[in-house]
Amino acid sequence: MLWSPGDDGRDVRELQARLRQIAWIFHGPTGTYDDLTAEAVRGFQAKRGLPETGVTDTVTWQRLLAMTREPGRWELYLMGGQPADPPDPRCMTGRVMCISKSSRTLRWMIDGRTVSTMPVRFGSEYTPTREGVFRVYWKSRHHVSTLYDSPMPYAMFFSGGQAVHYSSDFAARGYAGASHGCVNVRDEDAIARLYEQVRDGDKVVVHW
Template sequence: MRRVLAALAVVAVVGGCTVQAADGDGKNRTPVRIELPDSASPTPRATTSTPSSATPARVLWSRGDTGRDIRELQARLRQVAWIFEGPTGTYDDATVEAVKGFQGKRGLPKTGETDSVTWQRLLRMTREPGKWELYLMGGQPADAPDARCMTGRVLCISKSSRTLRWMVDGRTLTTLPVRFGTEYTPTREGVFRVYWKSRDHYSTLYHSPMPYAMFFSGGQAVHYSTDFAARGYAGGSHGCVNVRDEAAISELFDEVRTGDKVVVHW
């Protein structure tokens, strides 16, 4: 009988069922519940639910950044009419708002920061800006002064870098971006002298103001230009050397004397 009960216990363990215990007289008594040990229970497969979240795009440039890359960003934003000033080379408030507008129009997060996704989208919509698009409103570095500028008081004007250096005895005191005449009315090159200064000059030939004019060759002069201040290198002069910074040329006008040398070179 003991062997029978042992066999029934084994079956119960394996089957996980309820077995009936029998007395010696063969009568059934209270059923005995055989519980399976935890170790015998099937181990459920581990399931881990990791929320899927896209990796944020890497931020390339943001407010306060400066440099050539910012100029290119601003130049490309100009091409798609999201910014209308500059390029300045500084990631300023206007650039933040332009980037936000560009992002929002294309369903990107409106952060105002230029991340890799925003930049790639802008690249696909624009072309590589040229040098004078990057420096449309000035800010370009000046090239080395011409050897003829190294002595005396000189307005040293470079056509290659589009800059004017005000130099005294080989030392640069002021550097300004300048604009020249067009293909049909070119600015003459060579060595000249300032022969006349006219603070509030007005051109009767072209019917336009030429304030702070310093004449050096016929009707050609260094002077302030409102058109250059407004449009940058998108325009040109009738042969004069235009300056867009009125405050700077006002100071320069007071320093330059009649008879000072003017060198226009490449």
């Protein structure tokens, strides 16, 4: 046995972060092995034909490691305040950037499975981010906005001039600022991975 209900610490936080990557948990990581964590572990075990104990043993942990990636600092420590909503029904088929305005999160989903989740911010009330279903129509790795003369690295355009892109301002100031309508990502490593995976034509769903 590695971890069980009542345990806490960084290892439990990593367990929760990895469970969250594959959509068995939608809260935290909190670092505490609570009832929701035990329930998620039981579900993960059941899906893979393992004994449904809710306790993380070596076999369960090895299976989880094989299906997930090393969580970064954001996933381990800074997502706890903003749990991702359950995915919008329009996100459950195909390749989708599923973007929730209510939880301020972007889920990258393929065929209903969450591949990664990251915090995002949106446009101000004067330049709001459009809601609806769109398609990625252009990717620009080193983009600079001609309208605002500001860098938009890893830009993935989905509606007019609105794109998902990395924002150094978001990384520095957090939610104290806002975009001009784009979907800002503050974790550069996360969006670099996302940019590599997303293709032209992939769906973008922006919803409450």
